Amino acid sequence: MTTYAEKNTAITGVGMSEVSRGATKSALALTVDAAMAAIRDAGLTRAEIDGIATWPGEQANASGFSAVGCAALQDALRLKVGWYAGGGEAPGQYGAVFNAIGAIAAGLCRNALIFRTMYEATARKTAFANSLLKTGERQSGPFAWYAPYYTYAASLQQALFFNLYVHKSGIRPEQVAQVPINQRRNAGLNPNAVYRTPITLEDYLASPLIATPLRLYDCDVPCDGAVAIIVSRMDVARTLRNPPVRIEAIGSSMQYRNSWTQLDALDTQAQPKVAEMMWSRTDLRPADVDIAQLYDGFTYHTLNWLENFGFCERYGAKDFIEGGRRIALEGELPVNTGGGALSGGRLHAYGAVHEACTQLWGRGGARQVKGDPQVCATSTAGGPLAGAMLLVRD
Amino acid sequence: MKTPPAPARTLPAIDNDNRAYWTGGEHGRLMICRCGHCGYYVHPPVPFCPQCESSDVAPEPVSGRGRIASFTVNHKVWVPGLAAPYVLALVALDEQEDVRLVCNITHCDPDAVRFDMPVVVWFENHEDLWVPFFRPVEQAA
Numbered sequence A: 001m002t003t004y005a006e007k008n009t010a011i012t013g014v015g016m017s018e019v020s021r022g023a024t025k026s027a028l029a030l031t032v033d034a035a036m037a038a039i040r041d042a043g044l045t046r047a048e049i050d051g052i053a054t055w056p057g058e059q060a061n062a063s064g065f066s067a068v069g070c071a072a073l074q075d076a077l078r079l080k081v082g083w084y085a086g087g088g089e090a091p092g093q094y095g096a097v098f099n100a101i102g103a104i105a106a107g108l109c110r111n112a113l114i115f116r117t118m119y120e121a122t123a124r125k126t127a128f129a130n131s132l133l134k135t136g137e138r139q140s141g142p143f144a145w146y147a148p149y150y151t152y153a154a155s156l157q158q159a160l161f162f163n164l165y166v167h168k169s170g171i172r173p174e175q176v177a178q179v180p181i182n183q184r185r186n187a188g189l190n191p192n193a194v195y196r197t198p199i200t201l202e203d204y205l206a207s208p209l210i211a212t213p214l215r216l217y218d219c220d221v222p223c224d225g226a227v228a229i230i231v232s233r234m235d236v237a238r239t240l241r242n243p244p245v246r247i248e249a250i251g252s253s254m255q256y257r258n259s260w261t262q263l264d265a266l267d268t269q270a271q272p273k274v275a276e277m278m279w280s281r282t283d284l285r286p287a288d289v290d291i292a293q294l295y296d297g298f299t300y301h302t303l304n305w306l307e308n309f310g311f312c313e314r315y316g317a318k319d320f321i322e323g324g325r326r327i328a329l330e331g332e333l334p335v336n337t338g339g340g341a342l343s344g345g346r347l348h349a350y351g352a353v354h355e356a357c358t359q360l361w362g363r364g365g366a367r368q369v370k371g372d373p374q375v376c377a378t379s380t381a382g383g384p385l386a387g388a389m390l391l392v393r394d
Numbered sequence B: 001m002k003t004p005p006a007p008a009r010t011l012p013a014i015d016n017d018n019r020a021y022w023t024g025g026e027h028g029r030l031m032i033c034r035c036g037h038c039g040y041y042v043h044p045p046v047p048f049c050p051q052c053e054s055s056d057v058a059p060e061p062v063s064g065r066g067r068i069a070s071f072t073v074n075h076k077v078w079v080p081g082l083a084a085p086y087v088l089a090l091v092a093l094d095e096q097e098d099v100r101l102v103c104n105i106t107h108c109d110p111d112a113v114r115f116d117m118p119v120v121v122w123f124e125n126h127e128d129l130w131v132p133f134f135r136p137v138e139q140a141a
């Protein structure tokens, strides 16, 4: 098999700030907490960090969507790096990781600090954050086509795709509900999760309908928090304190029309080709996966990924999650073991990487999956964006 | 207590490529770019045909008829004065399925909207633009 650059990289440390529905610390302070935790977890010093990456980079607006970029963190930590990159045009949130893999292969750095900072909980106390619409000005960009039609938020836009998935798959609300119910159960065992009180099927069905078929409990939770991970060149990783979590394979393709309106497969979104690419770069198969941290900006994304990764057949997620047993911590494929973004907080797929490493390093405490999990599939998604990684701890 | 007015519709920024789409309604026309060489409809509009690489692409009126590729019934009142429920939809054009137009479905009980429902365009003037909306064919007068 061809040697792919990701196979020469590994995650060597992870860090997470406090995660809350309203932080006392600034976004930068949270980022520093996460970054220093990750650097120390890897057994590195600031002087050994020679690359920085983030997605989507600093957005100097009131949304809290990405309040901290490479420059602010580089200066706060006084890092001296050979390479840095922050930008939103990438295969979803993992674009920053994929860029770092390339930078390591190019000899630009050996230990890349990759982070994602969200400050949406605080932002929403003062502004209508994360709105797709800009009031009072003419709209440009991909959502301009949605602009005149009262498309206020991502949840409404994604409900438009979710409804087609429900139509084609025949999934029922009580089946969808297994995703948030399972994750809330996992969050109850995770001291860092934002929402930890168990929810029932009745709670799910009683949660407000935002836009058919999407309910409040189908949505992730805006939070204040930061996650950092260290991606190291493999020869460096082998000298560090944690067993390397190897990046076994990635999926980063854009084989579909990258459009929020003209996307070819509305109901499966951009993921099928991305998953296909990931599997083409490894000898491992879906049956080899021990745990899965699947993107859950909305429950619908998680359902998509179960199918697109091949854990079940197309439109088979409804049967796979029926009753919730297979995806539970004790099940054949534990999913979103820390509560995910639905209950743990919207850390935008980096919470998922943090949880993947937590489980692969056996640090899960009360939520630790039994049987020494070694292989984790993880993913990002949303409309035409998708990225996937297969992580393996030796 | 006064009822707040319906929120203003956010309007798109206009350039040479999309102007015909957002202004054709003044004359009752839904204008979609089409390749003069091979007949392919190019949407979003750009003067290049991805099928045959021709630059002979220009807006022309289409039937204004299509089918609902997907839709959602919004129930949340996002801003004061917003009248919910309302329907957000993607309409696939009759002329070419992969031309999908975002719209609200109007003149129809939101609960009566169905996948694949035949719909037809109508326009509403906002500032200098004519915004396309769709309504069920059987409701069209």
Ligand SMILES: [Zn+2]
Binding pocket: B035, B036, B037, B038, B039, B040, B049, B050, B051, B052, B053, B054
């Ligand atoms: Zn052509």
